[in-house]
Amino acid sequence: MPDRQQSRRTPAGGLVHDLATLDRALYETVTITHTPTLDTALRRLSTAADHSKISLATAALLALCPGRPRRAAAMGVAAIGVASATANLVGKRLVRRPRPHRAADSPFPGRHVPMPQSASFPSGHTASAVAFAAAVSPLLPGAAIPLGLLASAVGYSRVHTGVHYPGDVIAGAVLGTGAAAVVLGAVGHVAGWETYLPFRAPRP
Known part of the structure; x- marks a missing residue:
């Protein structure tokens, strides 16, 4: 006889199950891949990104320059606030996905950072890093590539150090954007410089 749970599974439920299985498989692939050169660097990056310290330090440097850099810094910090609040106060409380399991006999314990007590989905670190990069880049196009690469590295570091599944990071990136x-x-329209933005709505 076919399994009753499988026979009752809806197409949507089956898709969610398959994606979750793939997500865990990708995470496990990372955990067993030997990358000693990356381990230390990504552990330090992941720790440095706690509480958006890297993005806030960048914003502080930008704020020293008047004009667009200062406006970009303000937008970046505001975007971090929105992304962090949404990820931690809404996303994690709604989904409540458990953090990845880290075995006591993990082959590469030196790459790990302390396991947070909050839920796994979505990645708040990624959401904040991507939000900052996406908010600053339209005003400072020259910063788009370095900030985008940094946000991507922060996101991957959360998987590499064993505290998030890849799906958590993808969701965080979408939320941050x-x-x-x-x-x-919102702020660009009120301040009158929405013409700098690539997604401005046409005026009636």
Whole structure:
């Protein structure tokens, strides 16, 4: 007889199950891949990104320069606030996904950072890093590539150090992009410099 749970599974439920299985498989692939050169660097990067310290330090440097850099810094910090609040106060409380399991006999314990007590989904570190990059880049196009690469590295570091599944990071990136769009659209329109933004709405 076919398994009753499988026979009752809806197409949507089956898709979610398959994606979760793939997500765990990708995570496990990372955990067993020997990358000693990356381990130390990514552990330090992941720790440095706690509480958005890297992004906030970058914003402080930008704020020293008047004009666009200072506006970009303000937008970046605002986007971090929106992304962090949404990820931690809404996303994690709604989904409540458990953190990845880290075996006591992990082959590479030196790459790990302390396991947070909060839920796994979505990645707040990734959401904040992507939000900052996406909010700053339209005002400072020259910063788009370095900030984008940094945000990507922060996201991957959370998987590499064993505290998030890849799906958590992807969700965090989507959330961060949305937070930046909301902040840029709202504040840019009110301040009168929405013409700098690539997604401005046409005037009636």
